[in-house]
Amino acid sequence: MDFNDTKEEAAFRTEVKAWIDANAPTYLAESLVASGFGSTGTGDKDPLAEAKMWQKKKSDAGWACIQWPEEYGGRGATPMESVIWNQEEGFYSKLSGTFIIGQGMCAPTLMAYADEDQKRRYLPKLASGEEVWCQLFSEPQGGSDLAGLRTRAERDGDNWVINGQKIWTSGAQYSDFGILITRTDPEVPKHRGLTMFFLDMKSPGIDIRPIKQANGESGFNEVYFDNVIVPDAQRLGEVGGGWQVSLTTLMNERLAIGGGIATGFPEIKALVETLPMGDGFAIDNPAVRSKLADWYAKTAGLRNTAARAMTALSKGEVPGPENSIGKLVAGGMMQDIAKYAIDLQGLKGVIVDPELAVSSARFQAMLLRSPAVRIEGGTDQILRNIIAERVLGLPEDMRADKGIPFSQIPSNTGSTGKTSTSR
Amino acid sequence: MNFDFSNDEKMIRDQVARFLSEQCDSKVVRGILEGDENYSQGVWTGLAEMGVMATAIPEAYGGVGAGYPSLCLVAEQIGAHLAPVPFASSVYLATEALLQFGSDDQKESWVPRLASGELIGTLAADAATSCRVEAGKLSGKKMIVADGGIADFALILAEDEKARIGLYLVELNHNSVKRENLQTIDPSKNSSSLYFDAADAELIGGLDAGIAEIDRIYDRAAVLVAFEQLGGAARALDMAVNYARERFAFGRPIGSFQGLKHMMADMYVALKLAESNCYFAAWALDTQADELPLAAATARVSATQAYQLCTRDNIQVHGGMGFTWEFDCHLYYRRSNYLTLILGGLSEWEDKLVDCLPDERAA
Numbered sequence: 122m123d124f125n126d127t128k129e130e131a132a133f134r135t136e137v138k139a140w141i142d143a144n145a146p147t148y149l150a151e152s153l154v155a156s157g158f159g160s161t162g163t164g165d166k167d168p169l170a171e172a173k174m175w176q177k178k179k180s181d182a183g184w185a186c187i188q189w190p191e192e193y194g195g196r197g198a199t200p201m202e203s204v205i206w207n208q209e210e211g212f213y214s215k216l217s218g219t220f221i222i223g224q225g226m227c228a229p230t231l232m233a234y235a236d237e238d239q240k241r242r243y244l245p246k247l248a249s250g251e252e253v254w255c256q257l258f259s260e261p262q263g264g265s266d267l268a269g270l271r272t273r274a275e276r277d278g279d280n281w282v283i284n285g286q287k288i289w290t291s292g293a294q295y296s297d298f299g300i301l302i303t304r305t306d307p308e309v310p311k312h313r314g315l316t317m318f319f320l321d322m323k324s325p326g327i328d329i330r331p332i333k334q335a336n337g338e339s340g341f342n343e344v345y346f347d348n349v350i351v352p353d354a355q356r357l358g359e360v361g362g363g364w365q366v367s368l369t370t371l372m373n374e375r376l377a378i379g380g381g382i383a384t385g386f387p388e389i390k391a392l393v394e395t396l397p398m399g400d401g402f403a404i405d406n407p408a409v410r411s412k413l414a415d416w417y418a419k420t421a422g423l424r425n426t427a428a429r430a431m432t433a434l435s436k437g438e439v440p441g442p443e444n445s446i447g448k449l450v451a452g453g454m455m456q457d458i459a460k461y462a463i464d465l466q467g468l469k470g471v472i473v474d475p476e477l478a479v480s481s482a483r484f485q486a487m488l489l490r491s492p493a494v495r496i497e498g499g500t501d502q503i504l505r506n507i508i509a510e511r512v513l514g515l516p517e518d519m520r521a522d523k524g525i526p527f528s529q530i531p532s533n534t535g536s537t538g539k540t541s542t543s544r
Numbered sequence: 545m546n547f548d549f550s551n552d553e554k555m556i557r558d559q560v561a562r563f564l565s566e567q568c569d570s571k572v573v574r575g576i577l578e579g580d581e582n583y584s585q586g587v588w589t590g591l592a593e594m595g596v597m598a599t600a601i602p603e604a605y606g607g608v609g610a611g612y613p614s615l616c617l618v619a620e621q622i623g624a625h626l627a628p629v630p631f632a633s634s635v636y637l638a639t640e641a642l643l644q645f646g647s648d649d650q651k652e653s654w655v656p657r658l659a660s661g662e663l664i665g666t667l668a669a670d671a672a673t674s675c676r677v678e679a680g681k682l683s684g685k686k687m688i689v690a691d692g693g694i695a696d697f698a699l700i701l702a703e704d705e706k707a708r709i710g711l712y713l714v715e716l717n718h719n720s721v722k723r724e725n726l727q728t729i730d731p732s733k734n735s736s737s738l739y740f741d742a743a744d745a746e747l748i749g750g751l752d753a754g755i756a757e758i759d760r761i762y763d764r765a766a767v768l769v770a771f772e773q774l775g776g777a778a779r780a781l782d783m784a785v786n787y788a789r790e791r792f793a794f795g796r797p798i799g800s801f802q803g804l805k806h807m808m809a810d811m812y813v814a815l816k817l818a819e820s821n822c823y824f825a826a827w828a829l830d831t832q833a834d835e836l837p838l839a840a841a842t843a844r845v846s847a848t849q850a851y852q853l854c855t856r857d858n859i860q861v862h863g864g865m866g867f868t869w870e871f872d873c874h875l876y877y878r879r880s881n882y883l884t885l886i887l888g889g890l891s892e893w894e895d896k897l898v899d900c901l902p903d904e905r906a907a
């Protein structure tokens with residue numbers, strides 16, 4: 122067991138540090154550090170433009186998606202090197218939020234299922250941030266129960282015609298491409314009638330409508346498809362094999378979201394160290410200390426668990442469902458931390474104006490954004506199901522739809538699923 | 545970075561696991577819980593024959609020198625099997641304190657016999673003022689000493705005539721010492737009150753010589769006890785999962801009810817976090833890293849949380865059966881709460897943890 126860098130790792134770290142020191146957008150440092158949750162603070166600069174600039178700069182120097190093979194825009198780095206890169210990039214990685222879905226979920230899916238020409242065409246631009254991708258999975262009738270989705274794809278010669286609706290699509294409004302899961306056969310059990318594609322988000326017939334979120338921002342969208350044409354060459358995997366393909370995406374989703382996930386711990390610690398309470402600071406209060414210790418233990422536990430996953434990965438083991446714990450722990454914890462931090466602020470805690478609020482209103486932003494962490498990318502309940510069934514081996518939930526053709530599955534839009542896609 | 549135990553370390557673990565599975569089932573634990581013996585001499589002797597007490601002791605003092613990560617994995621097995629032996633007191637505390645504070649002569653005269661399991665020691669380092677040393681004789685009392693009814697000697701924190709604090713070795717099998725066993729929440733572990741009436745006392749190390757460093761002994765022991773907690777927690781979760789798969793209600797296995805599935809998922813999460821923190825602490829212990837105090841407190845806090853959660857909810861999963869004397873659930877429940885309190889309770893370790901966090905206020 123050894124936590125220190127090996128000689129090669131140390132040399133790599135030095136190289137990374139030097140490059141970041143020389144190239145990072147230091148003018149954004151202050152706003153990035155103070156950055157709230159769910160949004161990237163870039164002061165008076167446009168966040169998307171800044172994100173793309175930093176990504177392109179990294180890519181030009183060979184520091185984008187470093188674990189990918191060189192021919193796809195990476196540098197063929199080891200998992201450990203990738204960890205080192207992430208540690209050194211630090212808060213500048215907040216700028217990469219825009220690309221997480223594309224690079225963390227769409228790309229692994231393309232690598233596994235796209236043909237060689239497509240990989241060489243799309244992956245390098247995905248790595249460089251020149252093209253942004255989104256994930257068109259969830260639907261009004263297919264969230265946790267993703268396989269309940271209804272967007273239809275019908276074959277027409279060398280093409281497919283798409284009709285239906287996606288929802289909660291993060292970043293659709295600025296995405297160039299998306300991966301799209303559809304129903305191609307409603308007459309077989311739900312998991313068997315799905316097919317995956319990727320498509321150009323500028324295709325005729327796509328209508329993107331922003332949804333205003335509970336925290337007031339608009340990160341996600343409704344996406345409508347009206348006779349949208351997708352060439353068969355852009356199919357990923359077999360016809361009817363979409364579920365299998367989606368598992369690749371979702372497995373990587375949990376790694377991408379769960380790995381370096383924010384918990385709110387450094388923020389709460391900084392607050393209680395400086396917040397006056399009694400004769401001293403909040404951190405001197407036993408009740409505060411007890412909570413802080415608990416949160417630190419969880420944060421350290423996540424960090425150390427990620428380090429173990431890295432060790433396993435570098436020994437060639439495949440990351441398993443146990444990685445579901447990252448988001449499950451961090452989501453609830455962030456919500457608790459936000460609530461507690463605000464409580465410590467007393468009545469001032471209600472203020473969200475960054476000019477007036479304690480800690481530039483970061484805890485208020487955290488409070489309002491954190492509910493989403495417990496929903497996006499698999500809800501807390503779904504993650505617990507996964508741990509219970511796939512890690513602990515407990516029996517599956519009883520399912521009312523097991524083995525029934527999709528078209529016969531009961532739903533609240535009628536006695537059967539036949540009412541199909543809504544529009 | 546390499547965050548895994550080596551094959552040699554795992555081999556030692558497997559050996560101990562095999563021995564304990566065969567020789568330390570719950571009948572043995574119950575023998576101590578319900579009977580008059582203070583510990584299982586059979587298990588102790590078996591472990592001694594395998595050289596388990598010697599695992600991390602340097603070869604110069606009769607040890608095996610296999611290192612602390614190996615000892616951590618041994619501790620995990622001790623915890624998993626609820627081994628009713630004074631392992632923590634003798635190995636993590638008495639041996640470590642002697643190695644840390646003893647003179648070369650003292651180490652040579654005591655440690656090899658601890659390594660072989662021939663002697664059992666314990667440490668009573670709380671409330672120094674409760675014992676007083678005058679002219680080499682120690683008097684006073686220690687109200688609660690883990691394995692005090694078993695140990696051949698105790699290391700006692702005491703004051704001398706000039707109110708200087710020192711660590712003294714007192715042999716207990718002597719009529720100047722009275723021991724009284726205490727009834728506790730976990731009768732499979734011995735706890736005793738010790739009364740001293742001018743008992744021979746040998747000063748270990750010097751007076752005031754780094755006795756403040758006694759906390760470091762507790763840090764080190766905390767890592768090892770955390771591994772015991774980890775082993776027990778994993779067992780409790782296993783019991784719950786197995787029972788939930790077999791027991792039927794409403795025409796289906798109870799493990800298919802989400803109320804229970806999610807409870808067990810949470811047990812798993814707590815266990816996994818604790819396990820990862822323990823692994824990090826094992827590394828810090830092994831390398832004497834600067835991070836040790838923080839890593840130890842972190843491992844201790846999360847292992848305590850995990851063990852308590854897993855044993856509590858293991859009973860819940862078992863329903864009425866879980867509340868019977870006959871089922872083993874309560875053995876783990878008892879042990880988890882006992883281990884929480886030795887070395888200082890959860891709130892004490894939470895407090896220490898926060899003390900160890902780097903102060904990042906703008907200087």
Ligand SMILES: Cc1cc2nc3c(=O)[nH]c(=O)nc-3n(C[C@H](O)[C@H](O)[C@H](O)COP(=O)(O)OP(=O)(O)OC[C@H]3O[C@@H](n4cnc5c(N)ncnc54)[C@H](O)[C@@H]3O)c2cc1C
Pocket residue numbers: 222255256257258259260261263264265266288289290291292341493496497498499500501502503506518802
């Ligand atoms: C901020 C944000 C961004 C998102 N971005 C994207 C995106 O880019 N692309 C995309 O495709 N999707 C995206 N999503 C959608 C997200 O994946 C879904 O919201 C999520 O999977 C839950 O589905 P749902 O909203 O339909 O809720 P439902 O599935 O209706 O869940 C409602 C409640 O029922 C519970 N529940 C459902 N099934 C079970 C079960 N079997 N056992 C126990 N409880 C159950 C859930 O846990 C939840 O509490 C995003 C969501 C959010 C909040």
